[in-house]
Amino acid sequence: MAEKSSAQLIFIPSPGMGHLVAAVEMANLLLDRDDYLSVTMILIRLPSQLDVSAYVDNLSVSAPTDMSERIEFIDLFKLDGYDSSAETNPGFVKTLFIESQKAQVRNVVAEIVRSNSVRPGSPRLAGFVIDMFCTTMIDVANEFGAPTYMFYASSAAFLGLMFFLQSRKDEHDMDATEFKNDPDAELAVPSFHLPVPASALPYLVVEKSCAPFLLQHTRRTREVKGIMVNSFQELESHAITSLCDGVLPKVYPVGPVLNLNRDCISSRMLSSGTHLILKWLDDQPNSSVVFLCFGSMGSLHEDQVKEIAYALEHCGLRFLWSLRRPPQKAKNLTYESPGVYENPREVLPEGFIDRTAERGRVIGWAPQVDILSHPAIGGFVSHCGWNSILESLWFGVPIATLPLHAEQHLNAFEMVKELGLSVEIKLDYKSGFYCDNDRTVVGAQEIEEGILRLMVHDSDVRKRVKEMSEKGRKVVMEGGSSYSSLGHLVNDLFNNF
Template structure:
């Protein structure tokens, strides 16, 4: 039996890194001929990644998965858009990756029983590493951590720009809609990702999408039943072969149980509080690792929660320093940002926390609704656990995701689909308490049609991963394709 070694290169972001590690686990468990080396690129300012990668290095999740920690030799002190910064960081790491893979091949040649290099699996922001794979004469596979519909949207926008010379940045502030092949419904420009409308960021986006087309295959974290139209659209032979193998989720929560302020039993305290609530009664508000609000918006959320009278669990984070790439942290002094007396008045029905063990919370029977930033991982988790979702997107492709899950799929309700709060964008809108309260009521009293759709899709998400399921079959096809190409190895 031939054995294959795959080199994984995730981008330095928790949502991307964790998902890629889960993909690695899926592959090695599916086929015992596969071994994987995950190359970890660190961001010095992201302590969560450091903690996670250190735990991985010390773990024994599989003898056929190893982790290589590259040196962190670049920092960002400019006001560049994060997309430019990450692209530059990946470029700077090419020599390190090339050196490591050369050593890997040399060791493999000395041991006839060792697996042979079969290809690279690259995060969607690491397309520059295709050059390194080409130097070794092996194929590249892209791992796309957003939806299949968004992948199709990016291909369509790139084709409009390159072939029809459409200046996408001129669409900004236009009240119009676009027909997009990967969506059934026309897409309003107001839910386009900001980077697609920015003269600074658009060239970086287009660079990556052009390089997507160079991949031998694109692995998508979705499942066919959820996005049947988009998957079919991407199977027209005009793009690389698409493998929907999801949902790829980290269903086991974080092992640590310490709050950001060093408090012990942090997660346990949250779970015990949920234990005291009635089934499906709690609305959970969580906005991802980068989600935070200024004081005025925080107070509107607080008024909405108090006026709703519903039990709530609210993950509240402090915004990063102005005009710097940084990550939100927990508020140490909640009474300074919340309305006077709010914590006292809501003490019996609500709990305000910092970092949230999201998977554990969504899995708890007391949770009945989820107000989310609409990161794709969070959407997949809400479907998996059958928790109704209310959309409050903030950055990246989250406005697109909100449109997809509300309008295209009919699985969620809207608080706001075109809300934006992004790096270097000053025109932050403020949602008033009444609008937020209305969204909370709608998600906690979801109509029967959407509830039934959510129930069916939740069952489909689990069935897709089982032997004989759609994602299981696509994963087998992916491995077969990788093993065929594993014979072709060239050392530069």
């Protein structure tokens, strides 16, 4: 039998810490599974993303030596004269920016291939692993005769929705933007059991200025060799089965792919008072605290903040609330992330902090994994980002839904209506960048009712979440469905180059 040769993968995550962290976790899974694999992570980042270098430096310190020697990071922090000043559509700007980096990526890969060709025993280029927004890099992979795979950090149901909308447009000239003003309409989407309400569709697929870019990415996704989906069979069985139709690229459910390494924390995060938060939680009874957090890009306007505060004060429950200052509106490549209030009292009802001091804490940045894993946490009011959903399921913490933007409304619909794994506060609330109706307010009574349902100790939702948590932990162990799927993926990687 011929000796197995080493294989090298080129990972290209989309700009953004969330995309990078997910890509690194996926790369680590592959490296851990096969010693013959190595990874080069090409970082395309925006000028405002100053935390990327610190994150990579922390990885190099905390990673095991054998793993760190098989993963390399190449930072393309260079704009090549790209001028986005004439563009105001964030989706278009991001697409053009990634497109503008193709020449640099091509040069980097060419140097890798050249260097490997003159060193005996060097790995061969086995393929590219791209983010869902980096489909233009398929062209670069094709130039090197390498197969392209995609790591899809969202749900299988959302992937199915995008294929459905793309074929609907291309084959029947039916445009999803027609649903922007018809939220009561419903769609029969193959990746869902239930009809999907138009109100659950991501804003970007019904907005005329953005939808064409998402559909183009979906068209090109059909060209890849396989799609690694951050989900698992036991969670999204119907959606995953619907994607295995023999026409679409092969799907590998490899999730939950999570960043659970709490040792790799930057000094900035440590200084934000993580130890004080956890110390406060240590003093609370088990499953007694409701945690409110809306993601790295999530924030709420002042009117909505006050309604949440009224609900928390009136319900009488213990709470830990990550409250973030809204960012500046997106402007080309230099939009800001949500910030921290120097004095949260300026947006909260007068006297709220003092009246709730014995049972609640209002914080800025939140160490979400540390908090969700703490036994004092009994429920999670969440924006329903897919990664947050997977984390909450991993730790067996039920969610109450308050989605803000992106595909979060679809995730909330799936979790509440399709899977029965979450409690509804709201499914169609929209707030934040890209949204033109961000002054909508969910009232305190509706929020309070949702929180009280969330914190019921022996509810059916809580029982189902606990059961799914157990299943989610088993699927990544030897013999589990995701473990097996990852094995098939590794075999295919070696057989396809």
